[in-house]
Amino acid sequence: MIDINVRKRLSQQDFHFSAELPPKGISAIFGRSGAGKTTFINLLSGLTEPDSGNIKVQDTVLFCSDQGVNIPIEKRNIGYVFQDARLFPHMKVRLNLCYGVTSFDQTHFDEILALLSIHDLLERYPSQLSGGEKQRVAIGRALLSKPDLLLMDEPLASLDLPRKREVMPYLERLSSCIDIPIIYVTHSLNEILRLAQHLIVIDHGEVVESGSIEKVWRSPSMQAWQSFSDKSALFKGRIVEQSQRYALTKVALNSQSYLWVQHTQGEPGELVRLRVRASDVSIALERPSKTSIRNILACEIKSISMGAHGSSTQSVEVLLSLGEDSELVAVVTQWAVEELELAIGQRVYAQIKGVSVAQRDIALDPHI
Numbered sequence: 001m002i003d004i005n006v007r008k009r010l011s012q013q014d015f016h017f018s019a020e021l022p023p024k025g026i027s028a029i030f031g032r033s034g035a036g037k038t039t040f041i042n043l044l045s046g047l048t049e050p051d052s053g054n055i056k057v058q059d060t061v062l063f064c065s066d067q068g069v070n071i072p073i074e075k076r077n078i079g080y081v082f083q084d085a086r087l088f089p090h091m092k093v094r095l096n097l098c099y100g101v102t103s104f105d106q107t108h109f110d111e112i113l114a115l116l117s118i119h120d121l122l123e124r125y126p127s128q129l130s131g132g133e134k135q136r137v138a139i140g141r142a143l144l145s146k147p148d149l150l151l152m153d154e155p156l157a158s159l160d161l162p163r164k165r166e167v168m169p170y171l172e173r174l175s176s177c178i179d180i181p182i183i184y185v186t187h188s189l190n191e192i193l194r195l196a197q198h199l200i201v202i203d204h205g206e207v208v209e210s211g212s213i214e215k216v217w218r219s220p221s222m223q224a225w226q227s228f229s230d231k232s233a234l235f236k237g238r239i240v241e242q243s244q245r246y247a248l249t250k251v252a253l254n255s256q257s258y259l260w261v262q263h264t265q266g267e268p269g270e271l272v273r274l275r276v277r278a279s280d281v282s283i284a285l286e287r288p289s290k291t292s293i294r295n296i297l298a299c300e301i302k303s304i305s306m307g308a309h310g311s312s313t314q315s316v317e318v319l320l321s322l323g324e325d326s327e328l329v330a331v332v333t334q335w336a337v338e339e340l341e342l343a344i345g346q347r348v349y350a351q352i353k354g355v356s357v358a359q360r361d362i363a364l365d366p367h368i
Contacts, residue, residue, distance in 0.1 A: 006053030015205035028196035029185045036205045037185045041151045046073030079142030079150040083157045085134035087126040094122040112140045131159045132166035150182045193358040231278040239266045254324035261355045273359035280354040281330035295352040
């Protein structure tokens with residue numbers, strides 16, 4: 001567990017960060033520019049010293065103002081990957097990777113090379129690498145020091161779209177292959193959906209939300225980042241069946257509800273993250289029959305709220321409870337609400353036209 005509760009004043013702005021982060025997997029730090037995302041990880045790393053408070057990673061106290069503890073940055077055993085790779089231009093990749101490694105471990109070295117597919121780059125200079133290759137080398141260098149914690153400050157921000165697509169699969173591997181916590185700063189919702197299990201939202205120098213991505217995604221803090229017509233719900237489901245005949249995978253959302261999705265590699269019991277867009281959900285008062293839609297869920301209306309005005313219609317957001325803390329969002333017209341006489345507490349059926357798999361094999365620990 002990572003425990004941080006610190007205060008810092010910088011350039012006339014006060015920061016107060018208080019959060020508990022899981023001991024493994026990727027925790028994303030999200031917020032608008034200037035909110036304090038980089039300050040958050042700089043306080044963790046030791047690049048910035050807090051004015052007061054405490055920081056604890058696993059069983060090690062890195063900072064405590066009351067006890068007078070402030071472990072120097074070089075002794076915190078924390079890996080840091082910046083926006084730019086910061087490789088030494090006069091060193092080949094092999095030497096860049098080993099820079100800072102105090103005790104070389106050939107087995108670990110080979111594992112990192114395989115994880116990031118950088119074995120063929122060892123004899124090249126940084127000038128001979130693409131932007132994506134440089135970032136993979138920078139990640140490898142951070143991991144070869146065997147850190148207790150890995151910090152990543154928008155590692156894809158400086159890359160163009162093709163290079164981002166090149167690096168993303170390797171970042172996805174980190175969550176399941178590296179048994180240390182990873183703190184990942186980003187302003188990209190797509191990166192959050194594909195990589196993170198835990199989400200921290202920072203605004204005006206404070207942590208305003210922290211928890212599992214499924215929980216935080218539906219919080220008020222995240223609603224402003226989703227246009228009304230593009231709202232969606234996230235689910236952490238478990239694979240229960242594979243249909244080879246129809247190339248579909250059955251995923252349980254809870255003990256009562258399941259969805260069929262496009263075939264996803266995985267064995268029964270493995271976790272996947274599903275995303276259902278509100279625009280792909282329609283509501284029926286009775287269970288439809290003789291329909292091509294395969295996913296129809298019984299649910300209860302939890303709330304009804306007005307949305308943005310369109311040119312000729314008004315959109316209405318309907319929050320649907322599936323039980324066991326699982327919720328679905330539908331966006332319908334005011335006309336539909338009035339004609340169906342929708343009301344809070346009413347039992348209805350949700351027809352789901354499309355489901356996307358945002359992440360597979362999230363974490364084997366069901367509590368993360």
